[in-house]
Amino acid sequence: MLVKRFADAKPYEAPNHRGVVGLRLQGWEEGGPTNQWLGYSQFLPGGGAGPDATPFEKVYLVIEGEMTVFVDGQETVLGPMDSCTIPPGEVREIVNRSNHVCKMVVVIPYPPKVSA
Template sequence: MHVTRINQALPYEAPGHQGMHMRRIQGREAGPADTVWMGVSIIEPGGGTTATASAVEKFYLVLDGELEVTAELGDAKETAVLARHDSCRIAPGESRQLHNRSALPCAVLLVMPNA
């Protein structure tokens, strides 16, 4: 078993992310993982990401608060507001943009392949 305490989880940064505090909690520099890594992000009001796509799928689970997710794949564009314990999958090659439009911070769990 590998335990990561949130107060010991290492912060990380990613391009196109603003108003966010991100910590890797499993995988990569946070410890061993065979297939995925996990991160927790606190997205401040008004914070979020630019619209970008990646070659791997991503899973988001809202732990607390509210998060607007806009996804675009080809001609299809969809926006959803996720509340506590709602989740979504972003497919490989699908553009996604995250935005906290609420007045309170939003906590989000991210799960991605190790690729």
């Protein structure tokens, strides 16, 4: 078992994100998960990500606040304990339209290993 304390979480930069601080809770370390990593994102009012797509799926879980997710011209507002899966290749944009910080957990698989 690998225990990591929130106080020890390290920040990370996510491409095409704005107004956010991301912390890596689990992943990318010896003894950590082997299939995916776990991030914690704190989006300021007006903060967000995209529009863009990735070659892997993502799972978002809103812990506090709300996040608006745009996919295929439709918008969905996620509130506390709401979650969604974004499939590989799906273009999405997320925006915190509220005046409160949106706190989200993000689960993302590791990229495929490249054989030599």
